[in-house]
Amino acid sequence: MRADKNALSDYLRSLYNIEPLTLDEEESLSRRIQSGDDLALEKLITHNLRFVVSVIKDTPAWHHSSVPFDDLLAMGNEALLKAGRRWVPKNNARFATYAKNFILKDVRRGIDNYGNLIRIPVNVAEEIRKMKYTERILSQKLGREPKTEELADALEVHENRINKLRALIMREPVSLDAYNQEKFQEDNDD
Numbered sequence: 001m002r003a004d005k006n007a008l009s010d011y012l013r014s015l016y017n018i019e020p021l022t023l024d025e026e027e028s029l030s031r032r033i034q035s036g037d038d039l040a041l042e043k044l045i046t047h048n049l050r051f052v053v054s055v056i057k058d059t060p061a062w063h064h065s066s067v068p069f070d071d072l073l074a075m076g077n078e079a080l081l082k083a084g085r086r087w088v089p090k091n092n093a094r095f096a097t098y099a100k101n102f103i104l105k106d107v108r109r110g111i112d113n114y115g116n117l118i119r120i121p122v123n124v125a126e127e128i129r130k131m132k133y134t135e136r137i138l139s140q141k142l143g144r145e146p147k148t149e150e151l152a153d154a155l156e157v158h159e160n161r162i163n164k165l166r167a168l169i170m171r172e173p174v175s176l177d178a179y180n181q182e183k184f185q186e187d188n189d190d
Helices: 002-015 023-034 038-046 049-057 069-086 095-114 122-142 148-155 159-170 176-189
Strands: none
Touching: 002 049, 002 069, 023 038, 038 069, 049 069, 049 095, 069 095, 095 122, 122 148, 122 159, 148 159
16 A cells, blocks of 8 residues: 555656646647657657646545545546547647546546445536536525525526435435344334
8 A cells, every 4th residue: 555655656756857848849749649650649648647637636526536546647647648639739729728628527427437335327427516516606696505496497407306416415325234234123023
């Protein structure tokens, strides 16, 4: 366990020795990547690995997740590679700007898939995230917690959907041992 933490610390320290690329260098590498140059792709990715770390650390869901940081880092790095293969520079946009959405999407999906005791489908997790965000915005605007109908109107869904999503958030996992003990008590009471 200690060796794993040292390896991760060494990896993170090594990233801070790598300088970011200039816009011209990124565009040049992109042209080479489009022509099939794998070394150019490797260089683009290597010079942006530090960005993956910053995106993960800025993702609020990571702080409350049970998914280990190094697993999220691996997911973010894979997303960076995917973005590197697809990126075509437009309007002087930086690669990091393009890659950020790939990284966020994959990290959030990883947290949704592996970070909970009970797996909630990704589309439902996105719906919950959107509901919580809208609820915060409405709370600030109204100066109080929004009513269910106000939240439903803002999200353009039926009130029943809000209630179902809230029930999913509030649901606590139940131990199978507790269920079996309860069942045993019922059987012995008869």
